[in-house]
Amino acid sequence: MAEAVPRPAAFWLAAAATVAVAPFARHLPLWAVLVAPLAAGFHLALFRRGRAAGGRWLPALALGACLAALALEFPRWRALEPMASLLLAAFGLKFLELRSTRDAAALVLLGFFVAAVLPLFAQGPAVGLYLLAVALLLVASLAALQLGGGGGRGVPLRLAARLLVSALPLALVLFVALPRVGAFWSVPSPAAVTGMGDELVLGEVAELSRSAQVAFRVRFEGPPPPPAERYWRGLVLSRFDGRSWREVSWGHGEGVVAWAGQEPSWWRRDLVLAGPPRVYEVFLEPGGGRHLYALLGSRMLTPGTGMTRLQTAVALPSPAGRFRYRAEYRSVVAFEAGGLPDVRRRIELALPAQGNPRSRALAARWRAEAGSPEAFLERILEHFRRHFAYTLRPPPLPPEDAVDAFLFETRRGFCEHFAAALAFMLRAGGVPARVVIGFQGGELHPTEGYLTVRRYDAHAWTEAWLAGRGWVRVDPTAVVAPDRLTLGLLGLLGAEQVLAEEPVALERLRHLPGIERLRWALDTLDYAWGRWVLGYRGVQGELLGRLFGALPPRWLLLPALAALLFALLLAAALALPLARARAHPADRLFERFCRRLARVGLRRVKGETARAFCRRAAAQLPELAAAIAAVDRHYEAARYRGAEASLAALHRAVVRVRPGGPFLQKRLRPANLERKKGLD
Amino acid sequence: MNRPLAAPERRLCQRLVDEVSRALLGKEAEVRLALCCLLAGGHLLLEDLPGVGKTTLARALARVLGLRFRRVQFTSDLLPADILGVSVFERESESFRFHPGPIFTQVLLADEINRSPPKTQSALLEAMGERQVTVDGQTRPLPEPFFVIATQNPLHQAGTFPLPESQLDRFTLCLSLGPPPPEAELKLLLEGRERPVEALVEPQLDAARVVALQCRVRAVQVSEAVADYLVRLAAFTRRAHPGGGLSPRASQAILHCAKAHALLQGRDYLLPDDVQAVFPAAARHRLAAGGADGAALVAEALAAVDVLAP
Numbered sequence: 001m002a003e004a005v006p007r008p009a010a011f012w013l014a015a016a017a018t019v020a021v022a023p024f025a026r027h028l029p030l031w032a033v034l035v036a037p038l039a040a041g042f043h044l045a046l047f048r049r050g051r052a053a054g055g056r057w058l059p060a061l062a063l064g065a066c067l068a069a070l071a072l073e074f075p076r077w078r079a080l081e082p083m084a085s086l087l088l089a090a091f092g093l094k095f096l097e098l099r100s101t102r103d104a105a106a107l108v109l110l111g112f113f114v115a116a117v118l119p120l121f122a123q124g125p126a127v128g129l130y131l132l133a134v135a136l137l138l139v140a141s142l143a144a145l146q147l148g149g150g151g152g153r154g155v156p157l158r159l160a161a162r163l164l165v166s167a168l169p170l171a172l173v174l175f176v177a178l179p180r181v182g183a184f185w186s187v188p189s190p191a192a193v194t195g196m197g198d199e200l201v202l203g204e205v206a207e208l209s210r211s212a213q214v215a216f217r218v219r220f221e222g223p224p225p226p227p228a229e230r231y232w233r234g235l236v237l238s239r240f241d242g243r244s245w246r247e248v249s250w251g252h253g254e255g256v257v258a259w260a261g262q263e264p265s266w267w268r269r270d271l272v273l274a275g276p277p278r279v280y281e282v283f284l285e286p287g288g289g290r291h292l293y294a295l296l297g298s299r300m301l302t303p304g305t306g307m308t309r310l311q312t313a314v315a316l317p318s319p320a321g322r323f324r325y326r327a328e329y330r331s332v333v334a335f336e337a338g339g340l341p342d343v344r345r346r347i348e349l350a351l352p353a354q355g356n357p358r359s360r361a362l363a364a365r366w367r368a369e370a371g372s373p374e375a376f377l378e379r380i381l382e383h384f385r386r387h388f389a390y391t392l393r394p395p396p397l398p399p400e401d402a403v404d405a406f407l408f409e410t411r412r413g414f415c416e417h418f419a420a421a422l423a424f425m426l427r428a429g430g431v432p433a434r435v436v437i438g439f440q441g442g443e444l445h446p447t448e449g450y451l452t453v454r455r456y457d458a459h460a461w462t463e464a465w466l467a468g469r470g471w472v473r474v475d476p477t478a479v480v481a482p483d484r485l486t487l488g489l490l491g492l493l494g495a496e497q498v499l500a501e502e503p504v505a506l507e508r509l510r511h512l513p514g515i516e517r518l519r520w521a522l523d524t525l526d527y528a529w530g531r532w533v534l535g536y537r538g539v540q541g542e543l544l545g546r547l548f549g550a551l552p553p554r555w556l557l558l559p560a561l562a563a564l565l566f567a568l569l570l571a572a573a574l575a576l577p578l579a580r581a582r583a584h585p586a587d588r589l590f591e592r593f594c595r596r597l598a599r600v601g602l603r604r605v606k607g608e609t610a611r612a613f614c615r616r617a618a619a620q621l622p623e624l625a626a627a628i629a630a631v632d633r634h635y636e637a638a639r640y641r642g643a644e645a646s647l648a649a650l651h652r653a654v655v656r657v658r659p660g661g662p663f664l665q666k667r668l669r670p671a672n673l674e675r676k677k678g679l680d
Numbered sequence: 681m682n683r684p685l686a687a688p689e690r691r692l693c694q695r696l697v698d699e700v701s702r703a704l705l706g707k708e709a710e711v712r713l714a715l716c717c718l719l720a721g722g723h724l725l726l727e728d729l730p731g732v733g734k735t736t737l738a739r740a741l742a743r744v745l746g747l748r749f750r751r752v753q754f755t756s757d758l759l760p761a762d763i764l765g766v767s768v769f770e771r772e773s774e775s776f777r778f779h780p781g782p783i784f785t786q787v788l789l790a791d792e793i794n795r796s797p798p799k800t801q802s803a804l805l806e807a808m809g810e811r812q813v814t815v816d817g818q819t820r821p822l823p824e825p826f827f828v829i830a831t832q833n834p835l836h837q838a839g840t841f842p843l844p845e846s847q848l849d850r851f852t853l854c855l856s857l858g859p860p861p862p863e864a865e866l867k868l869l870l871e872g873r874e875r876p877v878e879a880l881v882e883p884q885l886d887a888a889r890v891v892a893l894q895c896r897v898r899a900v901q902v903s904e905a906v907a908d909y910l911v912r913l914a915a916f917t918r919r920a921h922p923g924g925g926l927s928p929r930a931s932q933a934i935l936h937c938a939k940a941h942a943l944l945q946g947r948d949y950l951l952p953d954d955v956q957a958v959f960p961a962a963a964r965h966r967l968a969a970g971g972a973d974g975a976a977l978v979a980e981a982l983a984a985v986d987v988l989a990p
Binding site for chain 2: 607610
């Protein structure tokens with residue numbers, strides 16, 4: 001018969017499981033999160049009635065219900081969410097067959113696995129702290145399991161804390177030294193909170209993402225560019241099929257991408273740059289898709305990244321999750337001013353054969369009336385400025401002839417509407433044009449100097465190709481709502497409108513000065529966390545590269561693991577004799593009691609028995625006599641009468657002996673006084 | 681087996697001490713140790729100058745335990761047969777008949793044991809160790825319980841034969857009474873006690889109950905911690921003593937006495953304090969053999985060996 005689970009251990013386990021699954025409530029269906037607390041509660045309730053875990057039918061039924069719910073909830077199985085939900089449900093159901101200490105140990109192990117899944121969804125410093133708490137509770141459950149029914153109520157937690165603290169140095173060493181290799185299997189990343197997609201469909205998304213989540217942060221070496229120049233290019237959309245704007249894929253060939261360290265011939269031809277190069281470093285947060293962002297006129301410095309001829313940044317392999325890269329930028333005087341090749345020109349002018357007839361007619365009329373493409377462009381912008389309004393909640397547009405509907409009927413929208421409509425009009429008027437999507441602006445940290453770009457900074461603008469000047473950035477949004485560029489979205493519309501989806505964001509309370517400071521402090525913490533903890537892989541990669549040259553990290557992993565194993569074995573060999581000779585728990589508690597009394601100068605001599613020492617101490621410290629007598633009583637019971645149950649009482653008694661109030665110290669430390677005299 | 685001590689038992693233990701103390705004023709600690717020795721089934725050696733109350737203590741102990749008491753004054757001409765008994769030919773039955781000596785009693789006081797020669801002393805050996813007597817090839821058991829309380833004068837006095845080590849080891853405890861404290865002596869003089877010990881001390885037990893109490897002593901719980909302490913004490917004496925220190929029999933005797941000490945304190949489990957209480961009386965005479973300073977070694981051991989596990 002297997003050993004039954006001690007009651008305290010069951011409690012600790014239930015607490016640990018509940019805390020471990022709680023944060024998933026933000027990312028997974030609620031029922032999956034609730035399985036563990038409910039099953040744990042059920043188990044405890046059975047426990048109270050003195051019955052063991054439920055029979056065979058209940059777990060089977062519950063498992064069936066969970067699988068059915070999973071199938072209903074997720075049409076696709078091969079994704080992170082259904083798998084994580086399955087794990088959570090299985091973890092919870094294990095409580096229904098929690099019978100022996102073996103089951104409990106398995107549950108603890110599963111609990112660690114559940115905790116390890118959380119970083120796939122969230123990775124902030126708060127998550128790190130939270131995981132530490134989860135680990136503490138899990139280890140406490142394990143300790144309670146080992147202690148059986150013995151020990152005080154807080155003993156498992158204290159033991160766990162001690163274990164974790166002593167494990168910390170090893171964890172640090174592992175963190176710093178263990179080479180990071182890429183994942184051996186790929187984890188599907190959770191669905192991104194839409195900030196920027198791969199295509200732009202006019203009117204399809206009725207509302208812009210209003211998440212305050214950080215998209216990326218930028219650290220400039222030197223002064224950052226002014227707010228109106230902070231256009232972070234993500235994708236260049238040149239193909240328009242009447243409904244959506246998409247990228248034209250050029251591949252990653254030599255004629256297309258200038259990789260870090262290379263300078264292909266087209267580079268000098270395409271770009272006329274001025275001014276000194278200024279270096280910046282981008283810390284890309286996960287969840288924003290696989291795009292990199294760069295300023296116009298940038299050259300990538302991080303190996304494996306490069307700039308395309310469209311002046312967008314790419315990386316091979318494309319980054320999944322957190323990524324860090326460096327680049328330098330210079331002011332751009334002209335971009336492809338030398339002329340567009342025919343193929344390119346055709347692409348940048350292409351429009352579907354039909355659709356949006358009114359806009360086409362208007363564009364043709366205005367182009368004819370305007371003498372030059374510049375004047376034509378001015379005319380359209382003037383039209384926007386006069387008759388259009390910026391809003392985050394534009395009226396819906398029909399799928400057919402959306403540009404017509406926007407230009408002639410609704411006349412209200414945000415950046416995507418203006419950028420797409422302008423590009424359409426320009427093309428219809430014979431001016432090569434395209435849509436660029438990315439981010440605009442960002443918030444500069446007042447003291448640290450880095451720039452934080454959030455999801456709601458996502459932006460779309462237009463580029464027009466003008467003969468002799470090349471590609472020119474035209475931001476129609478800036479014309480309609482000039483404050484969008486200088487104040488940012490938040491400054492333009494206020495937090496109430498922008499952050500409707502995030503009711504608890506600190507951004508809502510920006511007007512309070514204390515909150516603003518707190519917000520920046522948190523942001524700094526988050527930045528440091530991302531840069532040094534989560535983004536440590538990059539730092540380590542550079543370091544390893546400097547130490548071992550081009551040796552791939554995978555080769556270093558094996559020696560590192562071997563060294564670690566050796567160190568662990570060595571430590572075990574050294575610690576084992578110590579552990580064997582470890583004192584009786586009652587003796588250890590009594591030692592603690594002696595240490596406490598030693599603080600006021602009362603020391604046990606070797607030949608003094610516990611009872612004799614306690615009598616002497618009680619005579620010296622009459623105010624503690626009762627507590628000391630209790631220590632003596634419980635120590636004797638635990639050590640000499642074999643009453644293990646007295647250990648808890650002894651622990652409580654020892655804790656209660658607190659000598660060393662100022663009064664006592666003065667009275668009982670004549671030695672100190674004498675020393676002072678001697679010094680005088 | 682291990683039921684806790686009931687209140688009447690506890691009171692009885694204290695009463696034993698009190699009664700004996702009425703005959704021997706101001707010596708409660710020694711009285712307690714002497715009782716420990718007897719309850720542990722051991723033999724007692726009282727070593728002191730004449731006239732400090734050795735005989736009084738022995739008689740009081742016998743009286744309080746309700747046991748038969750005989751006294752033999754050891755002299756230089758005492759023969760073994762004078763103690764053990766002798767077979768005498770009887771005309772009427774035409775056979776030898778054994779006349780038991782004074783040793784066939786429950787408490788034997790061997791007064792001034794070191795005044796008789798070793799041959800006579802060794803006659804006591806078998807009796808003390810085996811609790812039986814062999815005379816003329818025939819073995820006779822001694823009454824139950826059987827205690828020997830021997831007294832001896834300090835060795836530097838004239839006309840003494842030191843006890844051999846084997847004999848010394850058979851005495852579980854060796855006590856020195858010393859002069860009484862002044863107030864006790866004052867009381868003794870003023871009251872002018874002429875009454876015999878038997879009139880002062882009331883018996884509290886009888887032979888059967890003494891045996892029962894000895895059983896209770898054996899049942900006192902000994903934790904590993906205390907046993908370990910005793911082992912470390914013995915090991916210390918073995919390292920420090922030129923003649924080999926305490927024998928395993930000595931450790932056993934100490935443990936037994938300590939258990940009796942615990943019972944007399946009203947406890948059914950052993951503490952290191954009990955070991956410390958009986959250790960000097962149990963170890964000193966054993967370590968004194970070979971000319972070593974037993975008392976100093978005992979004090980050293982008690983001070984140097986850590987009571988708690990090291």
